[in-house]
Amino acid sequence: xxxxxxxxxxxxxxxxxxxxxxxxxxxxxxxxxxxxxxxxxxxxxxxxxxxxxxxxxxxxxxxxxxxxxxxxxxxxxxxxxxxxxxxxxxxxxxxxxxxxxxxxxxxxxxxxxxxxxxxxxxxxxxxxxxxxxxxxxxxxxxxxxxxxxxxxxxxxxxxxxxxxxxxxxxxxxxxxxxxxxxxxxxxxxxxxxxxxxxxxxxxxxxxxxxxxxxxxxxxxxxxxxxxxxxxxxxxxxxxxxxxxxxxxxxxxxxxxxxxxxxxxxxxxxxxxxxxxxxxxxxxxxxxxxxxxxxxxxxxx
Numbered sequence: 001x002x003x004x005x006x007x008x009x010x011x012x013x014x015x016x017x018x019x020x021x022x023x024x025x026x027x028x029x030x031x032x033x034x035x036x037x038x039x040x041x042x043x044x045x046x047x048x049x050x051x052x053x054x055x056x057x058x059x060x061x062x063x064x065x066x067x068x069x070x071x072x073x074x075x076x077x078x079x080x081x082x083x084x085x086x087x088x089x090x091x092x093x094x095x096x097x098x099x100x101x102x103x104x105x106x107x108x109x110x111x112x113x114x115x116x117x118x119x120x121x122x123x124x125x126x127x128x129x130x131x132x133x134x135x136x137x138x139x140x141x142x143x144x145x146x147x148x149x150x151x152x153x154x155x156x157x158x159x160x161x162x163x164x165x166x167x168x169x170x171x172x173x174x175x176x177x178x179x180x181x182x183x184x185x186x187x188x189x190x191x192x193x194x195x196x197x198x199x200x201x202x203x204x205x206x207x208x209x210x211x212x213x214x215x216x217x218x219x220x221x222x223x224x225x226x227x228x229x230x231x232x233x234x235x236x237x238x239x240x241x242x243x244x245x246x247x248x249x250x251x252x253x254x255x256x257x258x259x260x261x262x263x264x265x266x267x268x269x270x271x272x273x274x275x276x277x278x279x280x281x282x283x284x285x286x287x288x289x290x291x292x293x294x295x296x297x298x299x300x
Contacts (some may be wrong), residue, residue, distance in 0.1 A: 031059045031136045031194070032115040036098050037076065037123045038066040045125050047077045053128030055084045059133070061087045063123075064105040065260060067095035073160065086243035099214035103204045109199040116140075119194030125246055127192040135194050138238055146199060147222065149185070149215075150192030151237040161244045169256060176260060177216055180267045183223060186237055188216045209269055210262035220270050 037044065053061055061077050073091060080087045090108050092101065102120050111119045117139060121132055127150055139148040152170070170189065177188055193215065195203065202225055208214040223231040 006288055030113065030115040031056075031119065031133075032109040032113050033059060033061050033122040033132060034064060034102055034118065035110055035123050035166075036059060036064045036073055036101035036105065036120070037068065038095060038098070038101070039068045039070045040072045040085055040123050041075055043066075044072070044079075044123055046075065048125055048129070049079060049087070050082050052125075055081060056129060056133050057086075059086065059129070059136075060109075060115065062105050062106075062109050063087070063089040065089060065091045065103045065126075066098070066101040067092050067283060069095075091096050095291075097206040097211035099211050099217075102214065103208060106200055106204045110197050110204075112132045115197055117194055118197050118200060120191070122143075122191035127190070127240060128242065131242060132194070132241055133191060134241070135192060139194050139196075142196055144234065145236050146234040147193065147195040147219075147236075147251045149235070149237045150190045150240045150243075151187040152190050152243050153186060153237075153239040156158070166245065173256065173259065177263060181216065181220060181270075183216065183219050184232065185216075185219065188219065190212075190240070190243070192240070209265055210259075212259045213262040213266060216263065217266050220266060224270060 017204060049061065053059055065073050065076055073089075073092070076089045082087050090105060092104065096104075106120065114163055116272065117136055119136065121127055121129075131150070135148050135150055139145055170187065174186060174188065176296070177183065177185070203218050203221055208217050208219055219235070222235065226234060
């Protein structure tokens with residue numbers, strides 16, 4: 001009979017560390033990272049999360065268990081118990097997809113914490129917590145920027161480990177995104193983004209149309225709200241120093257076709273939304289402008 005491995009209960013955090021975290025939280029801009037999880041047993045790097053968050057006292061991690069069917073809930077509860085001051089978990093009763101898990105997590109983070117920055121990262125830590133910290137620090141130091149996205153741009157000094165197929169697939173998808181939506185982004189699907197918490201209602205109040213392309217839909221919402229010029233000045237893609245493709249991805253061969261369909265759906269929906277918005281602006285302008293008849297009457 002196979003023996004079930006038991007995980008020993010970790011010792012409580014020392015009081016000096018609790019005081020250190022509390023002081024850092026008051027002195028520094030807090031960051032909450034949302035990490036969506038679905039059937040992550042055997043894939044979730046629990047030790048990296050535990051060690052990484054200890055080295056980042058200003059950070060809080062909110063795991064979102066998206067209705068997992070395996071023991072992910074138990075793994076997350078045990079991980080959070082090791083450092084409840086910096087980690088917590090939100091359990092969703094049923095699987096709703098990554099887009100909804102991220103959306104629910106970001107809304108929860110905005111409501112339950114006083115973080116000035118909120119972000120999300122993949123559960124496999126293809127982008128490490130040290131890289132996420134670098135993104136957060138960069139955004140905190142640039143008050144004119146409102147959203148920062150990690151970019152898997154290969155270059156000197158960068159270690160981007162991706163298969164050739166995924167690189168080609170990524171560039172083709174980026175070209176299609178630019179053709180249909182014109183956002184100008186190099187890498188929309190990198191699972192590392194951080195934004196100012198004030199943007200949460202605009203980006204996440206409404207459920208996303210898409211399950212896979214919600215990053216793009218999120219940028220499109222911001223683009224429509226800001227206008228093209230302000231959008232280009234407030235959003236920035238920061239090349240990652242390191243990104244490691246992890247095994248066990250839930251992306252199938254049919255996923256690119258679904259994503260292309262979602263892109264078209266996003267284009268049509270927000271194209272209509274933009275037209276309605278322009279019509280409303282025009283109607284307000286007309287309502288505030290005296291008619292020709294009234295102008296002639298006033299002149300007489």
